[in-house]
Amino acid sequence: MLGKQIASPIVSARDNARIKGEWGSYETDDEGNESSDLLLIENGILKNYLVDELGSRRMNMKPTGCCRRQDYSYNPTSRMSNTYICAGESTRDEIIANTEYGLYCTQMGGGSVDTSTGDFNFAANEAYMIRNxxxxxxxxxxxxxxxxxxxxxxxxxxxxxxxxxxxxxGSVSGNVPVTVGQPTIRVSSILVGGRDAE
Incomplete structure (x- = not known):
């Protein structure tokens, strides 16, 4: 998969454990490797994986300093730190003005992801219609x-x-502090489920 187009060409993403003061930051992972600022996706191309020592031997790749665990009662495994989609060029107002009909979500809630298939569902806790x-x-x-x-x-x-x-x-290696982020993004097509108004 490395080197393949997995996202839109305007999407880049990082996992950066070295951002000073962020909740998911650390200097050394739970296997003793130095943390890193890892470019995951560049212009839609998959550039790197999060790789722990076990994964590095299996995949013949260098560990990326991402092995974490809640405490010593858990086995460490590859985990995210400060993971985000990088800023693009459009303003929020430009994105809204260029959307004829859509859903503008300002606050997301709980949901789930099936990591084996990529299927997800997330509640939009605060959302507004975009019209014209x-x-x-x-x-x-x-x-x-x-x-x-x-x-x-x-x-x-x-x-x-x-x-x-x-x-x-939360994962098999317990709960670890993380930071997530993204700018305003527009998705051209997504399924929106809901319920009838009360």
């Missing part, structure tokens, strides 16, 4: 549904307003 390039009425109960690998290819505008947010990531 303007934000219109609020929407309640919307859920975004899709496959990660398809959505990455459907991104057709990327904002210059990158924002990061702290959180926790």
């Amino acid at each position: 390039g303007k934000i219109a009425e609020p929407v309640r109960g919307a859920t975004l549904i899709g496959k990660g690998q398809e959505i990455l290819k459907n991104i057709d505008m990327v904002g210059n307003d990158l924002e990061l947010s702290a959180g926790m990531c």
Whole structure:
């Protein structure tokens, strides 16, 4: 997969454990390797994986300093740190003005991802309709549904307003602090589920 187009050419993404002061930052991973600023996707091309010591032997690749765990009662494994889609060139206002009909999500809620298939669903806790390039009425109960690998290819505008947010990531190696982020992005096509208004 390395070197293959997996996203729109306007999408780049990083996992940077070395950002000073961010929740997911660290200097040395739980295998003793120095953390890194890793370019994952560049202009839609997959450039790197998160690789721990075991993965490095299996894949004949250098470890990337991403092996983490909650505490010593867990076995360490490759984990994200500060992971984000890089800022693009469009302003938020340009993205909205260039959208004839869409859903503008300002706050996402809980959801799930099937890592074996890429299928996901996430609740939109705060969302508004976009009509004729303007934000219109609020929407309640919307859920975004899709496959990660398809959505990455459907991104057709990327904002210059990158924002990061702290959180926790749970996995087989426990819960670890992370930061996630993205600018405003426009996805040309996505399935939106919902419920009838009460």
